[in-house]
Amino acid sequence: MKVLELMQASVYTVRPDDMIDRVFFLLHYEKIRHLPVIENKKVVGIVSDRDLYKALGPKSRSQGVQEEEGETALYVIPRKVRSIMRRGVITIGPNEDATKAATMMARKKIGALPVTRGDKLVGIITATDILLAFANHYKEP
Numbered sequence: 001m002k003v004l005e006l007m008q009a010s011v012y013t014v015r016p017d018d019m020i021d022r023v024f025f026l027l028h029y030e031k032i033r034h035l036p037v038i039e040n041k042k043v044v045g046i047v048s049d050r051d052l053y054k055a056l057g058p059k060s061r062s063q064g065v066q067e068e069e070g071e072t073a074l075y076v077i078p079r080k081v082r083s084i085m086r087r088g089v090i091t092i093g094p095n096e097d098a099t100k101a102a103t104m105m106a107r108k109k110i111g112a113l114p115v116t117r118g119d120k121l122v123g124i125i126t127a128t129d130i131l132l133a134f135a136n137h138y139k140e141p
Contacts, residue, residue: 003101004094006133007115007123013038016082034112037085042119045085055084091116102130
């Protein structure tokens with residue numbers, strides 16, 4: 001099975017100069033966990049939900065947490081994506097074997113690989129995509 005068969009071709013992306021509130025919005029409202037960072041049509045980074053939560057971290061009132069009637073509300077500190085993105089992104093081609101993608105993700109302990117053809121982003125494959133393919137292939141009779 002090829003990466004092309006499992007990847008998501010429709011990919012939400014952000015730019016290094018976007019504010020992290022855009023990341024917060026996309027992750028929560030689109031129910032995704034990874035966003036490739038694109039600059040000059042090339043993948044230059046990736047941001048995950050974990051990167052976002054590390055950036056927000058436990059904050060004191062003076063650092064962006066507001067308490068309202070016993071509840072804690074997060075205030076997204078104005079920062080750019082470049083300050084939280086991971087650089088040196090590992091990518092994979094659409095015609096590579098899906099087992100190669102799974103092996104790369106497992107060995108590097110990453111949850112997603114941007115799929116590129118040359119320098120152009122053409123999709124993303126996640127651990128969830130691979131698990132679903134595995135589950136569909138090995139369904140109980």
